[in-house]
Amino acid sequence: MNHSISLTVNGARRDFVLDDPRVTLLDLLRERLHLTGTKKGCDRGQCGACTILVGGKRINSCLALAISHDGADILTIEGVARGDQLHPVQAAFIAHDGFQCGFCTPGQIMSAIGMMREGQAGDDPERIRECMSGNLCRCGAYAGIVDAVLEAQAGASETNRRRSA
Amino acid sequence: MKPFDYVRPATVAEAVAAAAQPGATYLAAGTNLLDLMKGGVSRPDLLVDVTHLKGLDRIEPLADGGLRIGALVRNADLAHDEDFARSYPAVAEALLSGASAQLRNAATVGGNLLQRTRCAYFYDTASRCNKREAGSGCDARDGENRTHAVLGWSESCIATHPSDFCVPLVALDAIVEIEGRKGRREIALDGLHRLPADTPERDSALEPGDLIVAVRLPPAARGFAAHARYLKVRERTSYAFAVVSAAAALQIENGRIKEARLALGGVAAKPWRARGAEDVLKGAAPDAAVFQQAAQRALTEAKPSGDNAFKIELARRIVARALTLAAAGTPARMPALPASPFASTSGAIHA
Numbered sequence: 075m076n077h078s079i080s081l082t083v084n085g086a087r088r089d090f091v092l093d094d095p096r097v098t099l100l101d102l103l104r105e106r107l108h109l110t111g112t113k114k115g116c117d118r119g120q121c122g123a124c125t126i127l128v129g130g131k132r133i134n135s136c137l138a139l140a141i142s143h144d145g146a147d148i149l150t151i152e153g154v155a156r157g158d159q160l161h162p163v164q165a166a167f168i169a170h171d172g173f174q175c176g177f178c179t180p181g182q183i184m185s186a187i188g189m190m191r192e193g194q195a196g197d198d199p200e201r202i203r204e205c206m207s208g209n210l211c212r213c214g215a216y217a218g219i220v221d222a223v224l225e226a227q228a229g230a231s232e233t234n235r236r237r238s239a
Numbered sequence: 240m241k242p243f244d245y246v247r248p249a250t251v252a253e254a255v256a257a258a259a260q261p262g263a264t265y266l267a268a269g270t271n272l273l274d275l276m277k278g279g280v281s282r283p284d285l286l287v288d289v290t291h292l293k294g295l296d297r298i299e300p301l302a303d304g305g306l307r308i309g310a311l312v313r314n315a316d317l318a319h320d321e322d323f324a325r326s327y328p329a330v331a332e333a334l335l336s337g338a339s340a341q342l343r344n345a346a347t348v349g350g351n352l353l354q355r356t357r358c359a360y361f362y363d364t365a366s367r368c369n370k371r372e373a374g375s376g377c378d379a380r381d382g383e384n385r386t387h388a389v390l391g392w393s394e395s396c397i398a399t400h401p402s403d404f405c406v407p408l409v410a411l412d413a414i415v416e417i418e419g420r421k422g423r424r425e426i427a428l429d430g431l432h433r434l435p436a437d438t439p440e441r442d443s444a445l446e447p448g449d450l451i452v453a454v455r456l457p458p459a460a461r462g463f464a465a466h467a468r469y470l471k472v473r474e475r476t477s478y479a480f481a482v483v484s485a486a487a488a489l490q491i492e493n494g495r496i497k498e499a500r501l502a503l504g505g506v507a508a509k510p511w512r513a514r515g516a517e518d519v520l521k522g523a524a525p526d527a528a529v530f531q532q533a534a535q536r537a538l539t540e541a542k543p544s545g546d547n548a549f550k551i552e553l554a555r556r557i558v559a560r561a562l563t564l565a566a567a568g569t570p571a572r573m574p575a576l577p578a579s580p581f582a583s584t585s586g587a588i589h590a
Binding site for chain 1: 247290
């Protein structure tokens with residue numbers, strides 16, 4: 075039996091007909107929309123490479139059935155920059171060498187963006203490590219990742235201060 | 240993954256009717272179920288998606304002072320609800336010590352209660368497992384079993400229940416509201432999960448079609464907010480299941496423990512309420528001696544199920560330290576590393 079769903083992906087509405095309910099959001103993004111920035115690492119919710127935002131919240135797209143997310147608003151790594159202007163978290167990852175091979179990086183960046191929206195970490199490196207523990211990096215770029223997130227978080231706090239001033 | 244059919248019922252009654260069919264199972268976030276299905280551990284014929292059902296995603300204060308938590312409330316939303324975290328701090332701390340931020344954002348309250356064991360032999364379909372396939376045997380019994388049960392286990396199964404959330408909930412006498420084929424009923428959370436005996440294939444007291452619609456905290460559960468902690472030892476500081484955990488909650492008046500609640504996680508097929516230890520604590524002055532005595536009492540019936548005798552002593556120490564921390568008072572802020580005995584703000588050097 076076919077099922078029709080529609081999603082908003084990076085601001086654009088997309089309609090799909092699913093001929094099989096087994097399709098995850100991860101596979102839908104990669105195979106149907108060719109948005110291959112979202113990575114398939116473990117495919118079992120352990121590594122975080124597939125992290126996307128759904129309704130503004132970070133989740134593992136490998137453990138989410140597309141059919142169950144009819145109507146969802148999705149943000150992937152392809153949707154975070156404004157044209158050629160990198161998202162501040164992307165820029166901070168480059169500035170701080172927050173990666174080596176780069177495979178986990180889209181998930182790390184989406185997770186960091188989600189974490190900043192959650193407002194739970196602040197400028198405490200220990201909190202950042204705890205709040206980012208769902209993203210593994212086999213190259214071990216954690217020190218750079220934490221520095222990048224700290225800088226992005228500081229920049230976001232500064233922007234908020236200016237806005238409220 | 241084995242093919243399956245999918246339905247999205249519009250009402251709870253439709254959901255119950257659909258899920259009562261043989262081979263059917265409920266789908267909420269799917270953070271555990273999809274993992275199990277990908278591994279061929281769970282092989283449902285029909286998924287009954289309850290995520291779109293109305294009215295199950297609310298946190299409702301009740302007139303009697305209790306709280307009703309809808310089964311579809313996300314773990315993270317509950318833990319970060321300010322009123323909830325203030326009133327039930329050990330529950331919020333337990334939630335934040337579980338899984339990763341991504342999983343907590345997706346996973347639901349009902350799903351957390353019904354997550355399956357993390358026993359590696361249950362997950363490995365090439366191994367014998369009485370829980371996965373009744374009567375097939377238990378390869379954990381003579382296998383790698385250092386994290387397995389030390390309480391309530393049987394020769395058929397030595398698996399543990401992995402939930403952190405359930406541990407303080409069972410200590411606080413949480414109640415589970417269930418919608419089933421014969422209508423609404425409720426049971427104590429302590430009666431939801433089953434010890435294995437010779438039927439480990441049945442995790443819970445639920446019948447086919449039963450849907451958890453809410454978890455309720457009784458009015459008395461608020462009375463422990465000033466002295467409540469959850470403490471969890473894991474193989475790594477974050478994003479790992481408990482080797483042993485403990486939820487301790489006290490009411491202290493005039494230098495005496497008026498009421499005590501204690502439960503352990505990672506030690507049995509269910510969250511383990513330690514009522515005998517609570518009796519030891521009640522009426523006593525909150526000092527190290529009585530905490531040690533309570534810890535001894537909590538593990539009186541414990542016995543190793545394999546290479547895990549260390550968990551019994553570890554559990555005693557975690558109980559004593561959780562009680563020490565609870566007596567010192569709930570921290571004003573959630574610790575940077577929730578539930579970690581290694582957190583810089585844990586407040587005690589050693590129990």
